[in-house]
Amino acid sequence: MTIPSISGISDIGKITSESISVVNNLLVLPMPVASTAAVTALNILGKQRNINISGIFEGIESQRKAFIDDIENWVNNSGLSIQTRKTYTSFHGHTYLVICQDFSWASIDGSPSHIAYSMSLIECNVLSGGG
Numbered sequence: 261m262t263i264p265s266i267s268g269i270s271d272i273g274k275i276t277s278e279s280i281s282v283v284n285n286l287l288v289l290p291m292p293v294a295s296t297a298a299v300t301a302l303n304i305l306g307k308q309r310n311i312n313i314s315g316i317f318e319g320i321e322s323q324r325k326a327f328i329d330d331i332e333n334w335v336n337n338s339g340l341s342i343q344t345r346k347t348y349t350s351f352h353g354h355t356y357l358v359i360c361q362d363f364s365w366a367s368i369d370g371s372p373s374h375i376a377y378s379m380s381l382i383e384c385n386v387l388s389g390g391g
Contacts, residue, residue, distance in 0.1 A: 264313065266358075267347040269330050273317030273377075278351050283308045309383035311348060311358060317365075318374050328365060331379070335360050342386050356383040 264275045285305035291298040317327050337343045343359040350356070362380040 261351055262349060262353040264351055265349045269327075269334070269346070271317075271319075271323075271327065273315045273327065275313050275315040275351070277312075277314045279312045280350065280354075281310050283310060309356065311350070311356065311381040311383065312378065313381070314376070314378040316368075316374055316376055320373065324373075324375055328375075331360065331363050331377075335363055345384070345386060348381055356381070357385075358383050359386075 264272065264278060266272055284303055284307055287302045287304055289300040289302070290296075291300070317324060319327070334346065335343065345357045345359055348356045348358045358381040360379055361382050363377070365375050365377040368374045368376055
C-alpha cells in the first residue's frame with residue numbers, strides 16, 4: 261500500500277480515510293405525465309472524479325501552522341485566478357492531477373499537538389493561468 265501524498269506539500273500527516281468517486285453529470289429530463297421509464301438522461305455535461313481525504317496532522321505549533329499555510333496557499337494560489345494543479349497519489353498508488361475544492365481543519369480536544377483535517381479534491385485540467 262502506498263502512503264498518500266500531494267506534490268508540493270512536504271507533509272500531509274496521516275490520512276485516516278480516502279474515498280474516490282466518478283460522477284456522471286447528467287442532464288435529466290423527465291417527461292410530464294409519464295412513467296419513470298420515459299426519463300431521458302443525457303451525458304452532455306461530462307464526468308468528474310471527486311477525491312475526499314481526512315487525516316490527522318501531528319507536530320509542534322510551527323509545523324501545524326506550516327501545514328495549514330501550505331494548503332491554504334495552494335487553495336488561494338497566490339492571487340492567481342485559477343488554482344495550480346498538484347499530483348495526488350492515493351493509497352493504491354494511482355495518481356491524479358487535482359485542485360482543492362475544500363479544506364477544513366479543527367483542533368483536537370485534549371491533544372494540542374494534533375489537528376484533524378479534511379479535503380475535497382477534484383481531478384481536472386485547467387483552461388489557463390495554472391499548472
